[in-house]
Amino acid sequence: MVRYLLDLPQALLGGQRGHLFAWTPVLLACGIGIYFSLTWEPPVWMLWTALLAVVFVPAQALIGPQPVLGPLVVALSLISGGFGLAGLRAHQVAGPVLHFRYYGPIEGRVVNIDRSASDAVRLTLDQVVLQDMDPARVPVRVRVSLHGGPNISPQPGMVVILTGHLGPPGGAVEPGGFDFRRHAWFLRLGAVGYTRTPVLMLEPQGSGLTVFRARMSLSARVQDQLPGETGAFAAAVMSGDRSGMAQGTLSTLRDTNLAHLLAISGLHMGLLAGFAFASLRIGLLLVPRCRHYWPVKKLAAVGALGAAAGYLALSGGNVATERAFIMVAAALTALMLDRRALSLRSVAMAALIVLVFMPEALLGPGFQMSFAATVALVAAFEQVTTAQRGHRLPGWVSAVLSVIISSAVAGAATAPVGMAHFNQASVYGLLANLVSVPVMGALVVPFGVVAVLLMPLGLEWAPLWGMGLGLDWILLVAQHVAQWEGAVRPVVAPGTGVLVIIATGGLILCLWRGWGRLAGVLPLLLGMLLWNGAARPEILISDTGTLVGVMTAQGRGLSRETGSGFIADNWLENDGFGGDQMRAAARWPGAVQSRLAEASVFGRQILHVQGKRAARQISGCEAGKIVVSSVPLSLEGDCMIFDPERLKRTGSIAFWKTENGLEMVTASDVSGDRLWHDIPKKRAVDDGALRRARIDQ
Template structure:
């Protein structure tokens, strides 16, 4: 037994380092998969154990040493994730608040409803002690706003609604509450009244102020959606982008051009590196100096650092900067700039710094694309004795291969997170990415250099042409028949299995790498057999969705739009809420919807009048209400008072039995939600519990 194992490990000598972030990620994923928050002492013990394994592994030789190192990295990842969760802890609002809200603007963006959204710190809430006040809140601005030009660092006051960040819209769905915890958001809400300025921006927030000032300048120079696009790719400010434009970019798989990620950072660093090296080679004083390459790399690193600061430094940009910095430092140190080792170093830095990034699509798609590209091009570079393509065709072939490889590597992740696939995304990228690299990014760099001389209008004019071309491509391709396909959301094991198989295929050396196809095949089978719930109930009882042969029927046409959109996307349903509501046929009274489901019947009551008008509680009946109420009878009741304990609810009907899964039972009792991981005991209206029903553990 030890012979084959020892042989396999020894055969990977020199290629084991890229596995380091994989085992670190396994530990991080293990922390987030827990249903119960571990004690802080166990986190520290795991960290010490991990460090001990890492330090001790060299003494165990070439066979057992790597195994102990893998165990140590896993334990260390678990510890890092847990300690990070405690590090960002802050007060979370535990009730619905309405009143005065005061704070300093530290973030400006746009919500999914196309409203300007402000993030505030130094928050003051009426009649609330500072110890219980959230450190940060995020507020969407609706209605007529007198304060229409929010400035970074300005102190404002408004009257608005706040509540705790919501949990998943269905059991196992995206947990916004966890996401908000790591963003430091203790409450989210909205206002429909004008925002008032209390105090002009003072000192501090200097980088944020420069970003927004430059964003406003770019949008003045380039009006319309092209200017908003230019501001997004130069400063990371998307507050000017309309939802129609954003949707067209998503539908054509061009949204990655909007986010300041590896493509932008790599193009900028590559442009500065190449341009400066050409200048140094052209000057007689530096032409024959061997350090010109290193000088150019150092200058490119400085330019990338400035771009990081200007862009706002979100997770995606930080990740891109780390990868570019690793590559440029490798050039300075006479090492290979692009290798799986460099990718692994970047992943280790990001995971140690922000372990929660592992759960986001940005991290997953970025490293999936980069790993696949490096692995494929390393394989191509090792091919010997084959006829090379003509030199003139190399750029085109490289573009096609890189777009295809990156698209294939990120497609499953994008489908799993966003439930759609852009069928013509490769075409859109082939005609847009070269314009981004040859026109938009170089002109953005020149505009920044010429800004002090007032000559930035010239490169910005060319930049406008490039961005208008990309927007035209997005809007045109998005209108083609069949441009967007929908796909059902996968179960929790699908993405980990896909990642395991793909990583084994890319990182393992030798013929045994074909074993990586097994978990990929298993993930595909599990995805194809995804069992969507027969009934979904929102966390406040405001919306119900019942699966039919034509898709999920929704109990109302308007309201709870975010929940409805997510349910339909997870179902792989291509229609909107109005179309889904039309599938619900039985509406016997205003604000009342009902449907028969075999031996069961479901009734959704919306509002106090509908609840007051409803009489009785019949047999095998499921009652859902948007307001709290009590009924006598043998029916099952889901109302806000009960749903507050459970969150959203999913139900499956099989052979006359009712199986229940709640959002609380899936997310467990964690720092960010405080939910009870034990099954929620939904009582019948009468004391006896009927046979044939069982909560899903």
């Protein structure tokens, strides 16, 4: 028995020989995940030491053919390397962060244009100048939403000036939620805000930002020919510019699981490269001399690679597009070398390149959904190809089956990621994709390529008209499907680690060779079981003190009907109940009057004070009472007070139901003291009670 257990690792790994490379990005991702899960910041010497461990990857070959020791050394080295890469990247992008509320003139160069969740045009500025501030303390980049007017039409590279409000990037709306501070840190965003005054031009477009200017120029030209949402959709597909799309359209596409058609990812890159490859190959074959003397197939692959590289540049280069380009480049290079074009090795290579240069991408839904879909599709079609050996199907049957299988597999692989990040499931997403994806491949992308080629001649109107027909169809499908009853189902946020467990099961199913891959079903089932039993906090307090949420039998009740809408929407989505803020306010289990909201949970009184006038009505409070205020508050008594001053240190707060009563967890407990969480060091005397307090029944 002992001998069997000792030989088991060798037997398991022996069957995977030649297929272990696909696990390298998984191991690197494990190290990256460990770094981001810490609640303390590792010293730089530790990060460099961890990164240097990667040298053991090639060095392990020197120890000879060890079937167990060799892979183990490589695995530990990759995990260590991922840890070091993530930490050093966090230090590399470090920049000043605004630590106070600023109001005044803001000057900067436009480096990005998009839209906010409130559908306002939003500018990202660099070379920022703020009044009466030391340049060394001014953020590298700031992002400002434009709520005023009339405004100039901002252009890439234009230096603008405006009067606006700025503040530090906000933290998680609840402990363990999406951490915008961390996200902003890696974008080098040191402040975010808004303006209600016009934006003025100080200097026209200067030198630099050539690609950004080309993208926006292409977007403007497309939208001149195709007005409305169709033109905005076409601009997003061709240039990656979504600033023209209304939030309603984006929401409809998300509700029908068609939002991936907006992202320039594997589908678009593959269709473009395939169209360019086929067109070049056919064109060269029509010339007798080329057909007989030139390597037509390889030349077409070179041309298609150039077209894909140009598309990558115009798209803005997000994670999904970079992954897609690397995949296409690997496939076309394989064609040039007469090798197999598509395999899990090329997927692993793409993931490695992305993670090495942008380790933080691992945490984003774009990376997770993109690679989940790609790995699942490659693995599935490997099995389909094996099963079809010796059994040829008619061409049209094979094409239909390919569309159905690819849509079903990609949908199943990305569904857990989408539900975890966006808290909703599209019930009819598969059907919507089945009638939309073929149109994207047959009309939208080919006509888009022809339109770009004809733009120098001013003849792009004709192919753009054909492209518009395809996009109109997709928008029509999205609008109709979204209106079907039960088209979207809200999903409760999963507990900590649930998505990792599900991903582990999926990777085993896709990457492991032999019958052992069926072991991946167990983590999948475990993850689904844990997700189904996910609990939610009994009480939630926003980090500004402007909103309180209490769980009731009917769902979460909110202390306000309006205000703090972003926080309210996130809480309700994470609860898996859906609905809007006004309906949630009607569920508040207590009285609301004179901007004072009271409720009782587990025998404890909660009081939410909204504004200075309401605060003046409170003079004292008894022990055990929880008082939340949107303004600074000083009361006599032993109650727990959460006002903006204290909440600035703790972040948002959640109270969980336990056997002993209510347990408090703060956002700072979960996030810890990291580079992107510059928590003030000065503590109040009673802050010890706020670290991880337990309120007994």
